[in-house]
Amino acid sequence: MASRLPGDVIPSASNAPVPEGQAPPEAAVVVTGVRRRFGDHTVLDGLDLTIGAGEFVAMLGHSGSGKSTLLRALAGLDPEVTGSVLVPPQRAVVFQHPRLLPWKRVLANVIFNLREPDARQRGYAALEEVGLASHARAWPATLSGGEAQRVALARALVRRPHLLLLDEPFGALDALTRIKMYALLKRLCHRYRPAVLLVTHDVDEAILLADRVVVLQGGRISLDLPVTLPTPRSRSEAGFTALRARLLSALGVEERVGDADPRDASQGDAALQAADPTDGVDSSGARSWSAVADSPEVSR
Amino acid sequence: MTTLDSRVTTPVGSLAASREPRPSPPTTLIEVAGPSRPTKRVLLPRWLRKLYGPVALLLLWWSTSATGLLDPDLFPPPGAVVGATTDLIADGELFLHVWASIQRVLYGLLFGVLGGTVLAVLSGLTRIGEDLLDSTMQILKAVPNYALTPLLIMWMGIGEEPKILLIALGVGIAIYINTYSAIRGVDNALVEAATTLGASRAALIWHVILPGSLPGFLVGLRLALSGAWLSLIFAETINTTEGIGYLMTRAQNLLQSEVSVLILVIYAVIGMISYAFVRFLERRLLAWRPGFQGT
Numbered sequence: 001m002a003s004r005l006p007g008d009v010i011p012s013a014s015n016a017p018v019p020e021g022q023a024p025p026e027a028a029v030v031v032t033g034v035r036r037r038f039g040d041h042t043v044l045d046g047l048d049l050t051i052g053a054g055e056f057v058a059m060l061g062h063s064g065s066g067k068s069t070l071l072r073a074l075a076g077l078d079p080e081v082t083g084s085v086l087v088p089p090q091r092a093v094v095f096q097h098p099r100l101l102p103w104k105r106v107l108a109n110v111i112f113n114l115r116e117p118d119a120r121q122r123g124y125a126a127l128e129e130v131g132l133a134s135h136a137r138a139w140p141a142t143l144s145g146g147e148a149q150r151v152a153l154a155r156a157l158v159r160r161p162h163l164l165l166l167d168e169p170f171g172a173l174d175a176l177t178r179i180k181m182y183a184l185l186k187r188l189c190h191r192y193r194p195a196v197l198l199v200t201h202d203v204d205e206a207i208l209l210a211d212r213v214v215v216l217q218g219g220r221i222s223l224d225l226p227v228t229l230p231t232p233r234s235r236s237e238a239g240f241t242a243l244r245a246r247l248l249s250a251l252g253v254e255e256r257v258g259d260a261d262p263r264d265a266s267q268g269d270a271a272l273q274a275a276d277p278t279d280g281v282d283s284s285g286a287r288s289w290s291a292v293a294d295s296p297e298v299s300r
Numbered sequence: 301m302t303t304l305d306s307r308v309t310t311p312v313g314s315l316a317a318s319r320e321p322r323p324s325p326p327t328t329l330i331e332v333a334g335p336s337r338p339t340k341r342v343l344l345p346r347w348l349r350k351l352y353g354p355v356a357l358l359l360l361w362w363s364t365s366a367t368g369l370l371d372p373d374l375f376p377p378p379g380a381v382v383g384a385t386t387d388l389i390a391d392g393e394l395f396l397h398v399w400a401s402i403q404r405v406l407y408g409l410l411f412g413v414l415g416g417t418v419l420a421v422l423s424g425l426t427r428i429g430e431d432l433l434d435s436t437m438q439i440l441k442a443v444p445n446y447a448l449t450p451l452l453i454m455w456m457g458i459g460e461e462p463k464i465l466l467i468a469l470g471v472g473i474a475i476y477i478n479t480y481s482a483i484r485g486v487d488n489a490l491v492e493a494a495t496t497l498g499a500s501r502a503a504l505i506w507h508v509i510l511p512g513s514l515p516g517f518l519v520g521l522r523l524a525l526s527g528a529w530l531s532l533i534f535a536e537t538i539n540t541t542e543g544i545g546y547l548m549t550r551a552q553n554l555l556q557s558e559v560s561v562l563i564l565v566i567y568a569v570i571g572m573i574s575y576a577f578v579r580f581l582e583r584r585l586l587a588w589r590p591g592f593q594g595t
Binding site for chain 2: 097113
């Protein structure tokens with residue numbers, strides 16, 4: 001279905017129009033001048049983005065900034081985008097909600113539409129990798145949110161995608177499950193090396209997982225930062241906090257959470273800081289997570 | 301005087317004016333689980349408890365007949381109905397008539413379910429099918445089945461065909477209406493997900509759209525079954541010498557009130573069996589769906 005869409009041409013790596021000096025020699029995604037309008041509202045306004053083979057890119061942006069629109073275009077779900085979108089034919093998508101077919105058992109969902117004779121074994125192996133082999137015969141409705149999302153991940157990875165598209169895949173999960181999912185995703189991506197585009201609005205998630213973070217604003221990429229932190233990463237490192245502050249300010253968000261009513265001028269803040277001068281306020285002014293959150297180790 | 305004033309006004313006034321934290325409101329605790337709350341006891345199995353209502357009705361019938369509250373000429377006592385039933389069973393009449401009716405309903409269901417499903421799929425899946433079929437079916441739905449009887453007799457005579465067709469029409473419309481709206485109501489998110497997994501149009505229909513519309517189809521089937529027995533009453537007023545409807549007309553002419561009541565009981569039993577059949581199908585086909593079990 002994908003190859004019938006207008007913007008969806010699949011080039012060989014050699015003749016891909018890669019902007020000079022920007023993309024690795026082998027690109028998995030080359031998007032140039034992509035536009036998408038919904039009525040009078042322009043969501044994508046001549047966006048350019050290149051993702052190298054095996055590269056993990058996280059895309060940040062506010063709600064409605066067009067993150068999901070771009071991802072849907074890459075998935076081949078949006079026939080109305082204009083511009084050039086080049087993607088590999090083997091793609092897989094994990095959505096915010098697992099979108100498993102409720103009337104198929106877990107294993108049947110994983111191997112849905114696979115025609116290889118060894119599909120069952122491969123599906124079973126994929127379930128084993130996400131730790132759900134014992135649930136192969138279960139109905140999706142009996143799974144927890146995290147389990148269902150792991151099945152969705154297995155369903156994507158069993159297809160050995162060259163491009164894995166993740167549309168806020170952890171957005172509906174609780175915080176503890178999310179931490180476990182980060183490690184699982186990172187391990188599986190390291191194993192299969194697909195190019196990954198992770199759409200999220202969680203800055204921490206982007207920094208923990210990605211090789212590169214881009215910010216989508218005004219229909220274009222407004223910031224494109226490599227994440228050079230060593231792995232395994234944790235939220236308590238100094239470099240993490242600095243990167244986080246930079247991305248938050250690029251998104252125009254200031255994170256200061258307190259009990260005082262901001263309308264009470266500055267005396268509330270002063271009182272708060274006087275009571276606990278070490279309350280995790282770092283040099284850039286953004287409040288660090290180290291005081292409130294645990295520090296998941298994300299390894300690769 | 302002054303000391304009293306300051307004591308009363310100052311704290312209250314300052315609390316209301318500033319945004320300082322207020323004291324937490326006092327709370328009374330109630331017990332929602334614990335040793336003093338009785339746990340629910342189940343005395344009888346579920347299927348037996350479902351018979352509470354019918355058994356109570358039978359008891360009411362029996363007691364009002366026995367006390368003479370019910371006129372036995374107008375509404376016969378249970379004993380008379382049992383007697384009439386054993387007579388009809390003994391000479392083989394009951395089986396003959398009930399079987400004739402069951403056959404008509406089964407044929408009507410067969411053609412109605414097939415036709416209704418095919419039309420629903422055509423109009424649910426294609427725009428042209430919708431344009432051609434949907435408004436026609438909605439209009440047909442508004443026409444009472446019984447009003448078609450004279451035309452059907454003129455076209456097809458007084459044999460089995462108009463009877464079966466009358467039943468099939470009612471069934472087909474119930475199946476069509478529910479299946480069509482169920483097809484249109486299939487979650488587009490699932491269709492999209494299947495598309496990203498490379499599903500062809502045929503695979504989408506077979507693996508996503510049809511299973512997704514199965515709950516709606518079964519609702520249609522439930523309505524169709526009760527409708528089929530209703531249509532049967534009309535169908536069997538067309539010249540016939542076999543069937544429950546014939547038995548009913550004969551009882552009316554011969555003033556056999558106990559047979560009339562027997563007919564009611566037969567319809568009730570058949571209705572219960574039909575309902576149980578659809579419930580059985582639902583449990584088998586919708587095992588994937590976690591349903592509300594009730595309290």
